[in-house]
Amino acid sequence: MFHVKHDFDVVVVGGGHAGTEAAAAAARRGARVALLTQRPERVGAMSCNPSIGGLGKGHLVREVDAFDGLMARASDAAAIHHRMLNRSKGLAVQGPRIQADRGRYLAAVQELLRAYPNLVVMAGEAAELVIERSRVGGVVTTTGQVIHARAVVLATGTFLGGRLFRGSERHEGGRVDEAPANRLGEQLRGEGLPIARLKTGTPPRLDGRTIDWARLEPQPSDADAWTMSPMTAARALPQVACAITRTTVETHDIIRGGLDDSPLFGGAIEGQGPRYCPSIEDKVHRFGDRDGHQIFLEPEALDDATVYPNGISTSLATDVQEAMVRSISGLERARITTPGYAVEYDHVDPRALDHHLHLSAIPGVFCAGQINGTTGYEEAAAQGLVAGLNAAAHACDLAAVKLDRADSYIGVMIDDLVLQGVSEPYRMLTARAEFRLSLRADNAETRLSPLAIAIECVTPARRAHITARDEQRARVRAGLADGAPADIVREIEEDQRYAPYLARQADEIERMRRDEGIALPPLSTLNDVPGLSNEMIERLTTAAPRTLAEASRVRGVTPAALSTLWLHARKLQKQHA
Amino acid sequence: MDTIFAVSSGRPPAAIAVLRISGPAAFDIVSRIAGALPTPRRATLRTLRGGDGEALDQALVLTFPGPATATGEDLAEFHLHGGRAVVAAVEAELARLPGLRPALAGEFTRRALENGRLDLAQAQGLADLLAAETERERKAALAATEGEISRAVADWLTRIAGVSAVVEASLDYSDEDDVAAADQLPVTADIAELASDIAAVLKRPTVERLREGVTVVLAGPPNAGKSSLFNALLARDAAIVTSQAGTTRDTLEAVVDRGGSAFLLIDTAGLREHTDDAIEQIGIARAGKAVDRADIVLWLGEPDAAPAGAVLVHARADAIDRTPAPAGAIATAIGDPVSVQRLWDHIQQRAADLIPPTSTALLHRQQRDRVVAAHTALRQAAVESDLLLVAEHLRTARGHLAALLGVDATEAMLDALFARFCVGK
Known part of the structure; x- marks a missing residue:
């Protein structure tokens, strides 16, 4: 056991979409950054579906790009299929979505990271945070290496207390064949952070050479040459078509027959899964009247035959998955290369964070991505950006960056997370943005470039x-x-x-x-506010709003409680004036 | 800071109405309307005059220099004769003055709070005290109707959430086959139906109407027997709440409680086409206004001269020189209590249509503004063809209604969306 001292401003734990954006964003602000990952060769990996963007999500990608982030440019370098969703509707709800060649996407991210001279990718597993005088001082790896830094970004994805489920099989881990980060999870619990469990899942992967493509309805890539980033001059790769098929009544019978060893229905998984990314067993169970569910067959690469069947995420036993796939038109002879599975993992209640994604309980720690209860590459990347920008600000005494509901989807997401918390993995939807008409994917550059330039991160x-x-x-x-x-x-x-x-x-x-400008009294003094019921005090204490506007968005806070708070805030203001 | 004014003594008619003016311009206004400023904190009799020099009332005027006042600002009080017309005339005069405006609900209390003259517990107590003035039964009725309105608003929100779910599903999940047909669902018809249900509630009177009662105006030519009938209507089975004669040019008003409902009876000056008497002319003008804002007009003149919708009353039916009652008119005689009761029965029957039973959802005026805004947004949504704007109008409507209940409308809509459609991959 030896101790090597490294000096960085920011250490980012995790090399997924949140971690890479966080590391790059901190580096763009001039911080000296270390990105700590178990497997450096997997940095930038797409661990679930091969697509990036979509409704709400495409908006996030363009917003990250406006701050010179990685995701849009890496998408353009690796895109093998383009689809602009809602093309017939207003631009506000058009969502650019691409499918990436997995290997090329990962390579593109790694190449973009190499361009930052002040960013180092380090191999190692974070064991615990260094905490000095109740602030973070860096991380210690499982080999005892101490990496000192004034700020740490936790972007551990599903690796905190990660457990994989498939039928009656159980594995410890965050992704298939990758170990979980358990000690870090225990430490966070030990610090008294509110931690809960969530669930997500992935479908079996298929060998594309065993699919009967001729029988299926093809879905070609868009003909017009739009790109994810306005910085990209032209498309780089040839485009491939996807295909659409459907589950059948027979598929549903097979699924019902396999529910006995389903970890979801047998009670093995406690964590709540997303309603908008349900497993196929969930769909069959909740919508028993439907005679079929759509499946998009998405090629994962140009020079690899793996196909991602989007729509049949499952944790049923492997033999049930095989029978299920073969009951689907065009997949009668399809071979499963990796069966689907569910993963249950720990996340920090994001209400413990502020709008800078800063964990106020341990100053200097920022969290981004699935650890905050979100799902999706784009949601992760967007949080990584904000956590990275603010970790650099924390470490290097720069201005903190706060986005709000009126300027970006990123602002909507962070506000939702830190005020409302999550009861299922959080996914971006355009319906969540009250200012949807002005927050369009096509005007992200116009909306956010002035801020990006002002904070010198381009x-x-x-x-x-x-x-x-x-x-x-x-x-x-x-x-x-x-x-x-x-x-x-x-x-x-x-x-x-x-x-x-x-x-x-x-x-x-x-x-x-205007209401964001009205600061609320400290939460500990809410008991002194006359006329606030215990229920209101409890709701406000959990959500910890800092301004009147934030309080107005906390669920269940009544208009009467708001006026009481407003009056109290005004009174305090006058007393201090 | 604006200077504000309001009657602070409760709703006229009453023996005296205290009108308060608070703010930096309060004393300027006193000198404009009441002449030389009286000594601070000493009640002084002054004639209040309008801009045209016309006398409005003889009133006691008090001034309280800030900050040691109820609001913490310069404060003036006019103690007016408490008839509605006098108060209305003074209020109208004040509203014309620049830099002065009617106070918003609770604004005096708010200024007192902001200036540290009152803490919240005191303000709360004040509100409770004011509320306690309303009689218990009516308060219970108000509580019941508030419960009804919460239920109604919650129902509308659920319906909007359902429609919004369809619209939002086709915006956020257009690529999914389960929602592909959402564009064809009868969204527009659902929205239009909801808008018309809300319109029906908007047509009902507000809670304030329930509290203030039904206005019954006695009108007709001079000497038609209005004042005698007015007294007869008050005489029996009627608890007289207040009865205050105004000045000679005022109308005579009284609030009566019958069967748990409040009635405001107004006796007017005789309506004559031509008169040379200036004071009588004013009285006639006021009578005309009273008729205009009446819920029920008791018309004691010739049927063909009656205002539209008036109850025809054949008063003094027992007088020797009277012709028989014309068709459709209710004959009354002061000496015949049964005839007066018959008239009351008729008034109460009419009032029943104006004052709904307490189990009906009634809106407060402030709630009504929100519901009107939601209704407007729904009507726009019903005729919009751009789905994005339909969604925007529905969002506006949800927001207004959710504000009434303090709930999260977006979350409710998403719940509806995921319950209805199998979406997500």
């Missing part, structure tokens, strides 16, 4: 690109659309089309921001 190349596009926007707004890029013309047209609604929302935003 490269000179990005900055030049933004300046050029801003000038083009100004010209289009002035009626000089000739020669302007089509996406900018479309963006300005859409602004004009919804102008009256955007103006109305602007009033709502102004009211919200």
Whole structure:
């Protein structure tokens, strides 16, 4: 056992979508960053489906990109299928989604990370946090290596207390063949952090050469050449088609017959799974009247035949999975390469975090991704960005960065997480954004570039690109659309089309921001606020709102309680004035 | 900071109405309307005059220099004669003055709180005291109707959540076959039906109406027997709550409680087409206004001169020179209590349509504003073809209704969405 002292500003634990964005974002702000991961060669891996983007999610990817993040550019480098969802509807609900070649995506992320001279990827497993004078001082690895840093970002995904389930099989781990991070989980519990369990799952992977593609309805890639990042000049790879098939009544019978060893239905899994990413056994159980459920067959790579059957996530026993797959049209002879499984893992109640994703119980610790109870690559990446920007701010005395519900989906998600907590894995939906009409995937650059530039987290190349596009926007707004890029013309047209609604929302935003300016009394003094019921005090204490606007969004807080709080806040303000 | 005013002594009519003015311009306003400022904290009789020099009332005027006042600001009080018309005239005059506006509900209390003149517990106590003035039965009735409105709003929210779920599913899950047909679901018809259900509740009177009672105005030509009938209607089985004669040019008003419902009876000056008497002219104008805002008009004149919808009353039916009652008119004679009772029965029957039973959902005026806004948004949603804007209007409607109950409308909508559609991969 030996101790090596490394000095960094920020250590990021985890090399998934949250960890890589966090490390890169902190590095862009000038911090010296170490990214600690069990397997450096797996940094940037897509562990579940091969697609990135979609409704709400595509918005997040474009927003991360506006801060010069990795995900959109890595997507463009690896995309083998493009689909703009809701093409016939308004731009606000159009969601860009790509399917990536897994290997190329991972390679693209790693290449982007290598471009940061102040970012080091280190192999090792974080065993515990170094805590000095009740603040974080770095992490200790399982080999006893101490990595000192003023800020730590925890982006451990499903590895905290991770357990895999498949039929009656049980494995410890966060992903198939990868060990869980148990000691860290125990330490966090020991620090008195609220920890709960959630569940997610993945479908069996199929060998594409054993699928009867000719019998299936193909879904071609979009013909027009849009990209995830406006920085990307053109598509890099040839495009492949997906195919659509359906489960059958026979499939459902096989599933019902296999429920006996289902960890979900047998009670082995306690964690709540997402309603919007249900397992096929859940779908069959909850919607017993449906005669079939759609499955998208998504190729995972250009030079590897693995296919991801999107829509049949399952933790049934392997033999049941095989029978189930063979009952589906086009998959009668399909071979399963890796069976599906469910994973149950620990997450920190995100109400313990503030809007900077900072864990106030252990100053210097930031959390991002599934550890906060979310699901999805894009949600993870967006939190990684915010945690990384703020970890750098914490370590290097820079300005903290807070996004809000009016400027971004990232702001909506973080506000939802830190105020409401989660009862199931949190997924972004456009329905969650009250200012949806103005938060569009196509105007992320316009919305967020000024902030990105102000906090100096964009490269000179990005900055030049933004300046050029801003000038083009100004010209289009002035009626000089000739020669302007089509996406900018479309963006300005859409602004004009919804102008009256955007103006109305602007009033709502102004009211919200005014209330954000009214600080609430410390939570410990809520008992002194006359007229607040115990129920209200309890709700407010759990959600820990800092402003009147935040309190107004806490579920179950009544208008009467809000006016009481407002009056009390005003009174305190006057006393201090 | 605006200067604000409001009657602080409870609703007229009453013997005296105390009108308070608070804010930086309070004393300027006193000198404009009441002449020289009286000595602080000493009640002084002054004639209040409007901008045209017309006398509004003789009133006691008091001034309290801030900050040692109830609101912490300069504060003035006018103790007016408590008739409605006098109070209304002074209020109208004040509202015309620049820098001065009617106080919002609770605004005096709020200023007192903000200026540290009152703490919240005291404010709460004040509210309880004010509420305690209403009689117990009516309070219980109000509580019942509040429960009804909560149920009604919760029901509307559930229905909007259901419709929104369909719309949001086709926005957020358009690529899923389970929601592919959502575009074809009868969303528009559901929204229109909901809007019309809400409209039906909006047509009902507000809770304030229940509290204030039904206004019954006696009108007709001079000497038609209005004042005698007014007294007769008050005489028996009627608990007179207040009865205060105004000035000579005022109307005469009384609040009567019958069968748990409040009635405001107003006797008006005789309606004559032409008169040279200036004071009588004012009285006639006021009578006209009273008729305009009446819920029920008892018309004691010729049937063909009656205001639309008026109850025709053939008063003084026992007078020797009277013709028989015309068709449709209710004959009354002061000496015949049965005839007066018959008229009351008729009034109460009419009132029953105006004052719904207490199990009906009635809105407070502030709640009503929210419901009107929600209704407007729903009507816009019903005629919108852009799904994104339908969703936006529905969101607005959900927000207004959710604010009444303090619930999270988005979460309720998502619950409806995931219960209804099998979405997600």
